[in-house]
Amino acid sequence: MKNKLDGYVRICLGIISGSILIIILMAASLFTYIIFFDNNETSQVERRQEHVNNHIKEAEKLDEIIKVLEKINLNLDEKKNK
Numbered sequence: 001m002k003n004k005l006d007g008y009v010r011i012c013l014g015i016i017s018g019s020i021l022i023i024i025l026m027a028a029s030l031f032t033y034i035i036f037f038d039n040n041e042t043s044q045v046e047r048r049q050e051h052v053n054n055h056i057k058e059a060e061k062l063d064e065i066i067k068v069l070e071k072i073n074l075n076l077d078e079k080k081n082k
Helices: 002-037 044-081
Strands: none
Touching: none
8 A cells, every 4th residue: 555655656746847847948948049049129219210100100190181071171161151
């Protein structure tokens, strides 16, 4: 009976040790990939410039919308005056 119990304890410890080893290897692999192989680094200046460009595009779209709404307004005023 004691021999069987020792076997179960060894199996449980083996599973726990294996799981911990796998987690450590995964973390080390991820760390290595991020440090050495991840080339999608954008500087803060590039991100800021992209942000500014997005605002410029949005402003242009809003200007177009305003022009269309002004045309609609003029057409409605002309119809009222007829």
